[in-house]
Amino acid sequence: MDALDWALKEGNFGAYVAFGTSLDPNILYLSRFSSTDPVLYIRRPGEKGEIIVSQMEYERAVRESSATVISRSDAGFFELAGEEPDPWRVLARVILRQVEGSILVPPGFPYALGAEIAGKRQVAVDREILPAMREIKTPQEIQYIRHVQHVCDRAMERAILLIRKAKVRKGLLFQGAVPLTSDLVRSAIHQVFVRNGCIPGETIVSCGEDTAMPHRRGEGQLRECEPIVIDIFPRDQRTGYFSDMTRTVCRGEAPAEIAEMFQAVRDAQDLAAGLIRPGISGSDVYRAAVDFFREAGYESGTRGFVHSLGHGVGLEIHERPGLSPSGEVLRENCVVTNEPGLYHPGTGGVRLENTGVVRKRGFSSFTRFERRLVL
């Protein structure tokens, strides 16, 4: 009896229904089945969930999934497909056959399917139950995320070694005779990821003025005495979990303004790490960072500290709780990032990001990697 069971019974729902691929975090969370082709997940109150998969996936699903597995033919797909050419209508009819009463779906449930069902049954959107379940991590999930963070630490080490060992000529970084570019560092990071079974995200390796835009991916040759922001967030292909990490470094002397920003960001990160604990709200931690930056002479908003202080991490790279103006109360065994940053267009940006778990005694970081600006 989990929170979903309670909610289904209390709301008098016939079932929770989701449809998507392995990229759908709710399906992966509930069924532990990862598939490139879409699967239908149905969970009736008091029952183990079931997934409906193609014949071709059937045996693999039986071996891998925690849910009951039903083939599309046993669920009546092909029979219904003979009567109805539209595949969304076929899916809707399968669901209506399998479920009695009203249906609860995730917010991202396909509209084509939801609207079809809503013509015949009440369809409600789950804004709360799955997000709240997924927010509190089990020891197994914590181990999965910690593992990804260890891979991140190794990848960051590799990237920073490349920058540290680079030759400098006329302010530009070289690996031997070859220009050391964002792409080259990114590729080295990604090689560490895939050797460890992780899939790269849209890794950032930006340099100089580009670092003032927090989501700029970065391109071109890296330069001496300018900030280099490295932000990595791979996903473990086996488990589906993410971790998230950022470091800012500078090969050679850092501009004074960047060095000051780095100091403020590091202090803000320490401050936040000291505040994070069960019971405090994410918005309070965020506001403490804003206040700290203000006292240090930095704005928040469109310049300075322009993003939130952190976010939950799990089967999505950004999930609850947020360390943001609207951030929820932090609970024990949440996994969150702690990532203050400062951005000055024309000069550059600095960001430091650790991922860790909220324990009774406070924030326990998975990230072990040093925070050092100058290489």
Added chain:
Amino acid sequence: MDALDWALKEGNFGAYVAFGTSLDPNILYLSRFSSTDPVLYIRRPGEKGEIIVSQMEYERAVRESSATVISRSDAGFFELAGEEPDPWRVLARVILRQVEGSILVPPGFPYALGAEIAGKRQVAVDREILPAMREIKTPQEIQYIRHVQHVCDRAMERAILLIRKAKVRKGLLFQGAVPLTSDLVRSAIHQVFVRNGCIPGETIVSCGEDTAMPHRRGEGQLRECEPIVIDIFPRDQRTGYFSDMTRTVCRGEAPAEIAEMFQAVRDAQDLAAGLIRPGISGSDVYRAAVDFFREAGYESGTRGFVHSLGHGVGLEIHERPGLSPSGEVLRENCVVTNEPGLYHPGTGGVRLENTGVVRKRGFSSFTRFERRLVL
């Protein structure tokens, strides 16, 4: 004036609206903007589309997107968020502000958002227009997919070299002293991908009986004289396009049954390649393969040829048209796979898969890699 414009005018829609991340192929197709955080896309008839992004993404979006870029604050997000705590309702109100009249959405549009809008406006699902637009590739798109296929060819070469150079001891493959496993070959493939800016899919490297399940990922040490199926489908991180490729090999002598299956699959692939041309339906090509296999003594259905003959490839790994029982008519400049396979539980499976473009004169394969069973 493209097909979407026509459809919007003809259907008297106020706009086509999509919401999602860079993994949403329709948003990527229409806006050419790739983002980890979700973006809202709005296209009114006769206008260039617009994307609404967070402040943090604004400058990058202006540089990278083909659409008009509006920040969330300019679109009134924060003002509305003050009145309404639910983020889906805020999004719905932004859309209702930006669009007059009825709204067309893709099938996968989030139900939470669609249902909110449907309370106030007519919401229709586009089952046809975007899929049909995306089906016919531009020369640029064809070049993108061909590029990914070249990366696939290189990765396959690397994988097969590992298997060819392996030492065999007691029927097991070794790389020096280390067991040559599925994971090791997969990792070598993924390293080629990431060095070339591609993100791995759920790469299959399966051996022996496992090959009889077409979607089994494969695990453990590779063995001599057993079929090894290698199926790779990376995505180019810069462009978002996929390609798809499979080879089946055998280190040492192949079992007679597998060798015969390989011959039949290769002949079926040649047959299909000769049939594919503009005007023929995907279902006719599929049925020709079924007939060919039957005459060669192989079933289709739950054993033998268990999957479709091919599928469109583009910003999704599986898109239109299908070379399947319900396959659409093939049109010039479609990109499709040609992938016959035979699967005998207890023995193993064989699959060969090329990706190519449908030209006036027929199928032009991007895949150049040889088809040879025995290494």
